[in-house]
Structure formats: C-alpha cells, structure tokens
Amino acid sequence: MIELTGLRKVYASPDGDVVALDGIDLHVERGTVHGIVGRSGAGKSTLIRCLTGLERPTSGTVRVDGVTISDLAESKLRAARRRTGMVFQHVNLLDSRTIAANVAYPLEVAGVRRHERADRVAELLDLVGLGDRAGAYPAQLSGGQKQRVGIARALATEPGVLLCDEPTSALDGETTRQILGLVRDLRDRLGITVVVITHEPAVVRDVCDHVTLLEHGRVVQTGALAQVVTAVGSPLSRALVPVPDLPPGDRRALVEAVFSTDAVPTSLAFAAVAALGDDVEVASATVEPLGGVRVGRLIVDAPTGRVPEVVERLRAAGLDPLAVPTTTDAGQEVA
Amino acid sequence: MGDLWIELTTNRVIQQKLPEATVETLQMVGLSALVVLVVGLPLGLLLRSLASDGLTPNRTASAVLGFVVNTLRALPFIILAVAVIPVTRAIVGTSLGWEAAVVPLSLGTIPFFARLVETAVRDVAPGKVEAARVMGSTTPKILGAVLVREALPAIVSGFTVTVIALIGYSAMVGAIGAGGLGFLAITYGFQRFDPTVLYTSVVVIVVLVTVVQLVGDAVARRLDHR
Incomplete structure (x- = not known):
C-alpha cells in the first residue's frame, strides 16, 4: 500500500x-x-x-x-x-x-x-x-x-x-x-x-x-x-515494554529477559528465576498485554560470576535472556 | 433645555443645511467604504500571501507593495487630500463636492484597511491552512474558505475601525470643499461663529460613529464561533 x-x-x-x-x-x-x-x-x-x-x-x-x-x-x-x-x-x-x-x-x-x-x-x-x-x-x-x-x-x-x-x-x-x-x-x-x-x-x-x-x-x-517487543535488548522492546526504574543501590550484574505468555506462562518465568537460588533476584519486571498475548520483561540481578549460568538456565526455561552491562539504562525508555 | 430646543428648531442653518450635509457625509463615507472594501481586502490578502510564510511567497513583490502601502500610510491625511487633487480632477472631473472626496478618502484608508486585513489573516492558525492543503484545496479555495472565512470576525472589526476613520477624514475633506458635516461645522459653526451649528454637527458625527461601532461589533460577534 x-x-x-x-x-x-x-x-x-x-x-x-x-x-x-x-x-x-x-x-x-x-x-x-x-x-x-x-x-x-x-x-x-x-x-x-x-x-x-x-x-x-x-x-x-x-x-x-x-x-x-x-x-x-x-x-x-x-x-x-x-x-x-x-x-x-x-x-x-x-x-x-x-x-x-x-x-x-x-x-x-x-x-x-x-x-x-x-x-x-x-x-x-x-x-x-x-x-x-x-x-x-x-x-x-x-x-x-x-x-x-x-x-x-x-x-x-x-x-x-x-x-x-x-x-x-x-x-x-x-x-x-x-x-x-x-x-x-x-x-x-x-x-x-x-x-x-x-x-x-x-x-x-x-x-x-x-x-x-x-x-x-x-x-x-x-x-x-x-x-519487535520480544527481541531481547532491542530498543523497541525497551520502549514498548518498559520496566520500572531500578531502585538505587549496589548492583552486581544484570540479565535482561523477554518472554511471551503464549510460550512461557508468567508463573514459570518467575519459577525459573526462583530456581536460581537466593543470591539471584528480580530487580524489576513488567507484564504488558500486547496483541492477544502478554509480553513480560525481567531484569534479573545476579552475582557477576554467575551471569553465564543465569543466562544459560533462563534460556533453557524458554526465556530470551541477555546479559546487560550494569552501566546501561536498561530500565529507561528509548523511544 | 427649552432654550436649546427653540434654538435648534429655529436656527436657519440647521434647518436648511444640516439634513443635506448629513446625507453628503453618508454618501461620501458609504461610497468610499465600498471602494476600500473592494480594493483593500484583496490588497491585504496579497500582502499576506507574498510574505515569506505566505501561500505564494515573493520577496521582491512583498517589499515593493509593503513600501507603497507604508508610504501612503505615512502621509498625514490632509496633505494626501491636497496632493491628490490633480488625480481627483482627472478621475471625477472636479475637485469639489462629495463625489470628488471619495478619491482622497479611499486612497487614504485603503492601505490602512489592507494592513488590518493582513494582520487578521496572519492570525489564522497555520495548521488550518496545512489541513486544507492536505485535503487537496486549491490556493483560491484556501484564501476564501479558510483564510478569509476564519479571519472574518477580525476583518469585520477592522472594517468598522476603517469606516470610523473615514467619518473622521470626511470632516477633514469638508474643509477643502467636499461638503458634508465637516464643511458645515467649519464654515457656519467656526468661521461664522455659530456654536449651535458647530456642536450640532459634532453630535451628528458622534451619533454616526456610535451606530457604525455598534453595528460592526454586533456583526463581528455573530460571525465569531470560537
């Protein structure tokens, strides 16, 4: 057209x-x-x-x-x-x-x-x-x-x-x-x-x-x-599914993950994070309804040494993870 | 009060000359107003259109037209009225009488009204013109249906001010042989020292101005839907 x-x-x-x-x-x-x-x-x-x-x-x-x-x-x-x-x-x-x-x-x-x-x-x-x-x-x-x-x-x-x-x-x-x-x-x-x-x-x-x-x-x-919204780390997913700003304080390392509820129910996504143990936690998260499904974005805070393992295990759970440098404004809107 | 009434009803100048002078004033103001409207409105639109952010920008034409308009506006009216006597003779055949007065009156107020039209049209939101363009309007359609129509309340107010200026100027041209209420006030009232004629003429002029203002305001209000 x-x-x-x-x-x-x-x-x-x-x-x-x-x-x-x-x-x-x-x-x-x-x-x-x-x-x-x-x-x-x-x-x-x-x-x-x-x-x-x-x-x-x-x-x-x-x-x-x-x-x-x-x-x-x-x-x-x-x-x-x-x-x-x-x-x-x-x-x-x-x-x-x-x-x-x-x-x-x-x-x-x-x-x-x-x-x-x-x-x-x-x-x-x-x-x-x-x-x-x-x-x-x-x-x-x-x-x-x-x-x-x-x-x-x-x-x-x-x-x-x-x-x-x-x-x-x-x-x-x-x-x-x-x-x-x-x-x-x-x-x-x-x-x-x-x-x-x-x-x-x-x-x-x-x-x-x-x-x-x-x-x-x-x-x-x-x-x-x-x-575009489920492409982890992409500017549009950050802009369209914004997570709340991270609370101030010391960070270890951040892993960003995106999932769509037609593939991974919200409960399983959080269970995958919970299974990683007490020293890994969800720093910020949101679930937005988008075109019939819901799209979730998580920012997971983990000890720096465990990042490859966290990425690996979230991927195994069906989420799409990406390690992000701690200095980025992962929680900010882009567009 | 009783004395004033007797004076008004027995003063021969008022009895014989005032009605005629009033009609002359109305005629010269009315015809001039018509000429000013017919020439001044398009001139104002042209001034606006030629501006750099107008519909048909043209820097040179805009500068030339702006200079002519400013020059005519800069001349004191009474100087202009005397200076155009040859032009008046060429057009009307004489420089005396109310018909002859229409020439200086129109020339003196056309630039004034054109500037008021230009300002009124400039105040129309550019978004309205853009919307009209996007809808495929031709330039004449934008001029008429968007610019003039949207600015009409302001144009009517500008025309009201212009007609009132014309009434004032008509009294001035009275002094150089145009007749009307100005002529009556100056020759009979001032030069022959008849205060009744002087002040009665002034009162009639005040009434004319008031009526024009009230009618103009009412029309502008009717047209304004903002």
Missing part, C-alpha cells in the same frame, strides 16, 4: 545541510496499522509530510496505493491527496464552520454535489458517534470529540490511507483509549491502511500491528509488533 524506497530529505540551512531523512526503506501492507516512533527530531514529521506530498523528497520515491507521489506535478498531487486522509495532533478544524460543514469541506474540494455531501456527512458523523452534534461548532466540543470530527473529515473522501500525526498527544488517557479504539474499529470495518506517528508507547501497544523506530532519519528497527 505504501512503499518508501531510499527516501532522503535534506534541508539547506545557514549552518550547512540538515539531513532529516537518511535513506528510508519502508513497506506498509494494506489494511494494517503501522506505528512510526522516535524521539522528536528523528524525522517522523518529515516522513509524514513526504507521504502527503507537502514535502518533496531530495531523492528516493514515495508510492502510495500504486501512485508515485514524489513525481507528481502540483495539480495531480492535489487529486492524489484526496485519496489520503490525515488526522492532526491539533485537529485543525475550521472554527467558523459547524462540525457537519467541517466534514463536508474535503467533499466540497473534491467537487461532490451538495445533496450527496449532506448524506455522506451524516453517515460519517454517525460512524464516529457524533450524529447528534452536526450543528455544533468546534468550540462547543471536547478535545476527544474534536478529534472524532477530525477523523470523520479525514475519511470523507473514502481514502485508502489514513495518516495520523500524534493523534492523541493532546488528549487524556481515557479519551486516548477511545480514539485508538475508534481507529482500530475503522480499520476493521473499512479495511483502511493506517500510519500512526507517535511518541507514546501506549499508542503503539494499543493499536499498531507493525512498528518502525526512527533515529536520526534512519530506520533502526522495524517489524510486526509481537516480534
């Missing part, structure tokens, strides 16, 4: 060139929800701007739904944009229009007739659960309701792709869950392909099938959610 090949974007600045995207290759399958995570400045926003054609790549190609966006002339690009819906962090509704008129806007732009517009708008507002608020103005809605209108507007022209730029970063926890539930539901019902840019691990855990980590304009890790 979306195919990025060797995507590079370089901005000229007085202090020399700034490389925002440095050779991105990425494939997003039809009907999936693909998360793109990374620190601010990693290139996430530039990437989404390239997907909408608001930004032209310095080199490389952007193909969306079989159309090479990066080659199109401006007039063709306008038509192509109507096949992509976009949801913004700050929603960007027009304050002077009712929410029905906001949802109608992309239909006006696409030249849809007035009476067809009215039918389609009513349908879209029902889809996002705001059928009874058609005549309200954005100022009269809560943050979560505004984002629902933003989603309805993005879906107005029946796009194949929905791009979401930090869609829940301005919302509280409960509203975030509702909006993500809506996105997942729309994907299931409409078969739409969704790209979500976010810095919130919870968004990726709740809604994404695939996830890509960007750093300094490059892809650091990418793959199916279940795979």
